[in-house]
Structure formats: C-alpha cells, structure tokens
Amino acid sequence: MPTKATNQVVDLSKVEEIIDRTVGDNPYELMLPIVQAVQEEYGYVPEAATDLIAGKLGIPVSKFYGIITFYSDIRLEPTGAIQIQVCDGSSCHVLGAEAIRKAVERKLGIAIDETTPDGRFTLIPADYCIGACDLGPLVKINDTFYGKVTVGQIQAIIDGLRENRNEGEQ
Numbered sequence: 609m610p611t612k613a614t615n616q617v618v619d620l621s622k623v624e625e626i627i628d629r630t631v632g633d634n635p636y637e638l639m640l641p642i643v644q645a646v647q648e649e650y651g652y653v654p655e656a657a658t659d660l661i662a663g664k665l666g667i668p669v670s671k672f673y674g675i676i677t678f679y680s681d682i683r684l685e686p687t688g689a690i691q692i693q694v695c696d697g698s699s700c701h702v703l704g705a706e707a708i709r710k711a712v713e714r715k716l717g718i719a720i721d722e723t724t725p726d727g728r729f730t731l732i733p734a735d736y737c738i739g740a741c742d743l744g745p746l747v748k749i750n751d752t753f754y755g756k757v758t759v760g761q762i763q764a765i766i767d768g769l770r771e772n773r774n775e776g777e778q
Contacts, residue, residue: 618654622646627664635665636675643676652683680733688723688730690769693748697737700744708745711759715766729766 626645632638642661647653653676662672676682694700694709709731713719716729723730740746743755747762754765 618656622649623657623660635667652686688728690729691732693732693734695738695746696735699741700746703744705745708757708762711762715763
C-alpha cells in the first residue's frame with residue numbers, strides 16, 4: 609500500500625540553527641530561503657518546522673501556509689530517498705510523458721505524490737516544464753536528468769535503482 613504523510617517526531621534544533629543563520633530584515637524575504645534550507649536538511653518541511661518558522665518570523669501561520677503551498681517544489685510530507693519526476697510540460701506531454709508516468713506508476717505501484725511502502729521511491733508531480741524540451745520526454749530522478757526516455761528505459765532505470773540500494777539515494 610502506498611503511503612502519504614506520517615506523523616514524525618522532528619528534532620527542531622536544526623530548524624533553529626537555519627533560522628538563526630539566515631539574515632535579513634524582511635520576514636517575507638527570509639521565509640523561502642529558510643523553508644528551502646529546512647527541506648534540504650529533512651527532505652521535506654515538517655509541520656512542526658512550519659509552525660516554528662512562522663512564529664519566529666512573526667508571520668501568521670495561515671499566511672505562511674498560503675505562501676509555501678503555492679510552490680509545488682516545497683514538500684510538506686516525507687518523501688522517498690529516490691524522487692522521480694516525469695516532466696509534463698507541453699513538449700514532453702506531446703512526446704509521450706503520460707505513457708512514461710503511467711509506466712512508473714505501474715512499476716512502483718504508486719500514483720503521483722505517493723511513496724512506495726518501503727519508503728524508497730516517491731513520484732513527484734511535475735506538471736510544469738522542467739526546461740529541456742529538446743530532450744522530451746524528460747525524467748528527473750533526484751538530481752539526474754534522463755532525456756528521450758521510453759517506457760522500456762524507465763522500467764530498466766527503476767529496476768537498476770531497486771538492485772543498487774544505495775545508488776541514487778540521498
């Protein structure tokens with residue numbers, strides 16, 4: 609069964625350190641760099657961290673959530689160590705991105721925004737252009753890009769990642 613959010617206990621001392629080392633006068637300008645650093649540290653932005661950041665910056669929590677949920681790259685739930693995005697920009701869509709995404713879903717048994725039961729793979733939404741239209745359909749796995757991907761290739765890539773437990777994991 610694919611998983612969504614889990615309630616995890618998070619050590620907020622790292623969040624405090626990130627807030628303390630981020631300098632500036634405008635809390636709204638500080639918010640995104642702090643949130644990005646927290647996501648880099650934890651792999652997502654824990655709910656307790658959002659409450660702490662909003663409180664320290666003096667931003668109402670409702671406004672804080674309104675801003676961070678606007679950005680699709682900000683993750684509010686834990687994700688797998690291996691994050692897969694299938695570009696669905698216009699060019700990639702026309703070149704077969706939907707078939708690639710469906711192949712990933714079938715292969716891993718998950719849908720967009722879900723994580724495999726073993727916690728290794730998450731299919732991240734990419735309903736925007738990743739920016740390499742000449743390479744479509746494009747798949748991004750963590751920080752690696754795969755261009756002109758076919759269904760067979762994405763299946764082989766996933767098989768390879770499953771076999772090499774540490775390769776591709778952050």
